[in-house]
Amino acid sequence: MRKKERYSFKWDIKKKEYKKGYSEVSQSGFYNRSEWQKIRNYYIFINPLCERCKKKDIIKEADVVDHITPLTLDDVYSDNHSMLYDDNNLMSLCNKCHSLKTNREQKINHQLMNDLFTFPNKK
Numbered sequence: 001m002r003k004k005e006r007y008s009f010k011w012d013i014k015k016k017e018y019k020k021g022y023s024e025v026s027q028s029g030f031y032n033r034s035e036w037q038k039i040r041n042y043y044i045f046i047n048p049l050c051e052r053c054k055k056k057d058i059i060k061e062a063d064v065v066d067h068i069t070p071l072t073l074d075d076v077y078s079d080n081h082s083m084l085y086d087d088n089n090l091m092s093l094c095n096k097c098h099s100l101k102t103n104r105e106q107k108i109n110h111q112l113m114n115d116l117f118t119f120p121n122k123k
Contacts (some may be wrong), residue, residue, distance in 0.1 A: 023070070023071075024072075024073050025070075025071045025072065025073060025075075025076055028073060028076055028077075030071070030076050030084075035085065036084070036085070039065075039085050039087075039090075040065045043065045043087060043090050043092065044062055044065050044092055047062065047091075047092040048061060048062055048092065049061065049062055049092065050062045050063075050092060050093050050094035050097050051091045051092050051093065052091075052093060052094075052097040052101075053094060053097060060094045061094065062092030062093055062094055063093070063094055063095045063098070064092070064093050064094075064095065064098040065090055065091070065092055065093075066090070066091055066092075066093050066098055066101065066102075067083075067089050067090060068089050068090065068091055069083070069089055070105055071083065071084065
């Protein structure tokens, strides 16, 4: 992607266009921040194996550092950055485990939103 075409999250918010498959936090540019990159690189250096696979006695190299409790835009833009960089809220995952975890979280969030905005039929 050329520099002129660099992704602008704020521009997309105004137009209500979101990249499908990417979280709001990812689209905000959080994962491109140098602070995150340093913590991610250090964490995966210390924890090079997928933590979910390791629990199943499978040895697989980690590809991703994921937040155990998913971040929100409020977390990213708040003055309290403790949750963003807290290594107690991080885990190393392989791509497969990361996809499974993310899909499960999105499904739960989708179900919660449906439950919030679905009104019972009056009889």
